[in-house]
Amino acid sequence: MSADGLADNRAARDRTLARVRSALGKKLPDAQAKANAEANVTIHRHGPRPRMPANLRERFIERARDMSSTVESIAAISDVPRAIAHYLDTLAPEIGGQPRAGVCWPEFATLDWSAAGLSIVSRPTLGNDRLGITGCFCAIAETGTIVITSGAATPTATAILPDTHVAIVRAERIVSGMEEAFALIRAEQGATPRALNLISGPSRTGDIEQTIVLGAHGPFRVHLLVVG
Amino acid sequence: MQIASMHFKARAHANLNDEQLQTNLKKFQGKFVPARRNALVELDDVEATREAARQIRQRALDELDTWLELFEENATASGATVLWAETPGDINRLVLEIAARHRVKKIIKSKSMVSEESALDHAIEAAGLTVVETDLGEYILQINNYEPPSHIIGPALHKSKEEVATLFSNTHKTPWKDEIQALCLEARSVLRQHYLSADMGITGGNFFVAETGSVVVVTNEGNATLTTTLPKVHVAISGIEKIVPTLEDVATLMRLLPRSATGQSISNYVDVLTGPKGAGEFHGAEHMYFILVDAGRTAVLGSEVREALRCIRCGACMNHCPVYQNVGGHSYGWVYPGPIGSILTPMYVGLENALDLPQASTFCNQCGVVCPVKIPLPDLQRKLREEEFARHLRPWHERAALRVWAWFALRPRLYGLASKISVRLLRLLARPNGMISRLPFAAGWTDERDMPAPAGRTFRELYRERASVRQS
């Protein structure tokens, strides 16, 4: 560590842990308790879960709409550009002409955007893009949530800075609850990524007189394209 | 934050007579309670979920040192730096040292109640740096000369839209508008510039996850998501008690937190943040710090009110509290209002500095019934009342009155006679509507409330009658 005061924080740590132990009536660090804790966290025990219907896709769509996302089902990834173009057309009267330009994640770079009359570039957003197109790692049926995991190919701000966020959700990636999402991350990514952003609908605030307003800081609207 | 909890009575009195505040308080009362009820029924077994939540939080506290060590190991392994603040002053010092290390000039903050304990914003400004609160409610309070928050999840709910409108037009030099949507839009555009230009983001932490060394931050506005995505440094500040063992525990607690708070099935943004950004990642902080705060927590852990540390700050106890609903959050005079505040404030700032708070309860137990982690709030308030009595912190007339009562209570015959007589006397004081609006020697009590005159006979009379009916 460099020579600022942060370097001598060790003593504060030791004193705090000593106070915790004395409050708990312990004298020394408890090696057995530590071993138990380490074993305990590998079990991933679930708490009580609400019952989920067999059709997770339907449940996801219903809950996503409850959270003010709009949802559209499409057959294949190649339908994405046309679906987005159509979505922007329907928005136009509401927001006075949405530019048909935006940014997307690299996995969608090769879609035929220009055929749909869109100008979409594959790069992370820098803050002034009005449309952000992302995928998602998986989606959660229980709450209508999409799960974004950070990574080189998944720049997270693309989901939260633009006015409009369109997320592509592959139907087979819809899982029951948060527990399944965490298990999938462990299975497929190993280490926890820097950020898991669990997003359920557009940004909202109720801070003035508890009146709900969408688009507090992040997207005003979230449109989900469920594929397959 | 300045401690004004000694003046609970005076502030409550003033707030009860503040017409504007009373109108504003009335507006939000009706909403939280039914919203919570409707959201909870979605869980198939609410009580089992509450019990699981209680156990998760209690398990974390019972082995707090172990979980903290595990958290520290995992957070460090992910590349984050874990720092410890023993006092509120330490929080501010550490933040400023981190800022100096990374040559930070502008800091954006998403809501952190712990940083209110240390008045962090003032310390940052005193050091010549800029700090901007991004939670809309906190932002409103910041530009109103750091008005204290009145609620833990809706810090500015005591303000009307007209009050916000005036504040905005004065601060932003924009035309006055009182349409809520337009006000939010104005704040959005002001704050957007700050997000894009800040070098450090500070968040609180709803949970620290021992398993992964992560912090979980929950918002509806998405301000914490932006705060942890755009600036190059992220500092997460929260109390040491906020540890939970696993991500699955977070899943269970998240079934209750938003439902208990605002009646939502889920908050719009739940962010799990672990370490600095990885290779090739474009967005995200390059440096991540945790500040784990004691500032009185270990003292609570060793006390009779340790269960208060299970709190997940949902606000349900205050939303359901008849005292809070009437006097408003500012009366409590420090960071945490309502039933949980009436326990934490005396513990963190000293019982002698918050004498009235454990008394600010009717013991109706609405709070205990709604608390998602089953904190027996009235029991804990009673324990603090006992301590006040034992430490001779109650006024002499109250102690004397209790002595007199105890003397009678130990003499059942005399007690029966005395209560019979007082019941009859009380009835004489009643107005025609059956209410007593003034009591000799108890003006402090009847000033703000009417008391129904006792009807019928005393409990002892009725009980005796019941017993004789049984025997016959």
Ligand code: SF4
């Ligand atoms: S004490 Fe219970 S009800 Fe009150 S804020 Fe904490 S968790 Fe919520």
